Amino acid sequence: MKGVGPVKADEIAARVETFVREKVIPYESDMRRDHHGCPTEELVIELRARAKEAGVLTPHIMADGSHLSQRETLVVLHKSGLSPLGPLACNTAAPDEGNMYLLGKIGSPEIKKRFLDPLVAGARSAFFMTEPASSGGAGSDPKMMQTACRRDGNHWVINGTKAFITGAQGAKVGIIMAKAEEGACLFLVDLPNPAIEITHIPNTIDTSMPGGHAVVEIKDLRVPEDQMLGEPGDGFKYAQIRLSPARLSHCMRWLGACTRAQEIAVNYANNRKAFGKTLIDHEGVGFMLAENHIDLRQAWLMIDWCAGVLDEGRLGTVESSMAKVAVSEALMRIADKCVQVMGASGVSGETIVEQVFREVRAFRIYDGPTEVHKWSLAHKIRRDWKAAQENHGALNGHQNS
Known part of the structure; x- marks a missing residue:
């Protein structure tokens, strides 16, 4: 591409x-x-x-x-x-943009015609991976996958429960992750399907996604084998192709929302007067907006850096984790300061600032909580340190021999 x-x-x-x-x-x-x-x-x-x-x-x-x-x-x-x-x-x-990216990268011509073309034309989709914590299923760790699939002739049969599936209600295309003996698998299905039942859609802090984030029961879903992406066991490998760009595009979109929230807060601070001068002339307010200006630029640079890594053809798993943490935390600071600058107007529905605050708060969890990404990065730091120690030891042994 x-x-x-x-x-x-x-x-x-x-x-x-x-x-x-x-x-x-x-x-x-x-x-x-x-x-x-x-x-x-x-x-x-x-x-x-x-x-x-x-x-x-x-x-x-x-x-x-x-x-x-x-x-x-x-x-x-x-x-x-x-x-x-x-x-x-x-x-x-999301999730359509990430699903289109994945199908564009690895879909066969037949898959692209049947499933990708409708998405490009505006049909909605859902990515079925996350599972309920109550069942010990996959959340931030997809290796905990409980949804199972088994071969039955030239079909696969899928059973399991998925949770927080964004846009499942109203979606026309679904990508389902399930576990076979060979490992994780990804399947494409037409929606709605009588074997896929939405059992609950919880109220969540964010309200920008049509269909919400559903809990779904999958019971004896039969999928033709030619609707599997790749081969049995390829699911995690293909999910990784989608993972980093999807994290990054979340950052891109919400950076736009916080750019707008900053515009609204700046306009408010330049028009509202208190204690004899406009709000922006009070250091407490002006400094918050200045800090937002810095965070917006740093977020852009972080996204651009990670985008460059992906454009080089690398998976960018580590880089996208770093970008997701840095950008989501920066955007949270920006949204919070915009609310604070605007006072009562900032917590009302008079502008989108209040909604942006809620959406960005959810973003700190979606696509992996900040703490999970930090945990993963800390493990990499330890692995790199151990490798460096081993290499250093091997080098010293060679020099001393």
Whole structure:
């Protein structure tokens, strides 16, 4: 998947920004929300129709099927994130964006035609990996996978329970991870399916994802063998291909949202007066906005650095962990300060600042909690240290022989 070049990507990003600011932002007050506060399917369909009309539906994938580079994707997804509804409208939202990336990388021509093409055109999808803690299933550690699959002739039969499956309600395409004797497997399925039952959709702190985050029971789901991605046991390997870019695109989108929250807070601080002067002239307020300005730039640089690693063809597992931690924590500081600067207005629904705060708080958990990434990085530091000690010892032994 080759990019289109920085100039072309900038032009795409400019069109996306114009569309989001002029067409999408007015929808932020639209009351078409479900009882969880998430956008309804009707609202998503209308937004995507407007994006298609404006020529910015799925803007990170070209007409010939090629994908923007990660650095180019940063420029575009950042602009789509200027509204919480922007990624939904432009079809750059999770989990669809990550699922499209995975299928574009490893899908066969038949898989791409049947499952990828509808996603590029605006159909929604879900990635079924996470499992309930109550069953000891996979959460941040996919090796704990309990959902099982077994071969039955030219089909596979899947049974298990999945939890916090974003967008399962209303999705047309599903990617399901299950464990066989050979190891983890990934399957593509059409949705809805009578063997896949949504049993519960909990209320969560975030409300930007249509369909919420569902608990799903999978009972005797039969999937033709040609709907498996790769071979039995390839599931973890292929999930890794999706993992790092998906982490990074989360960072890109929410960086856009926090950029907008900062704009709103700056505007508020320059117009609101207290104690004889505008708020921004009070150091307590001005310094918070200055710190946000620094965090926004550092977040951009961290994403850009990791995007460069991915563009070199590396998996970027460690780098994306580092970026996810640094960026999600920085965005949390930014969102929190924007709320604080705006006072009572910041905790109300009068602007999107309150929603951005909630969404970014959830982001510190989604795609791996900060602590899990730090734990993983600490283990790598220890492994690298041990390897260095062993190499040093071997070198000394060679010198002394």
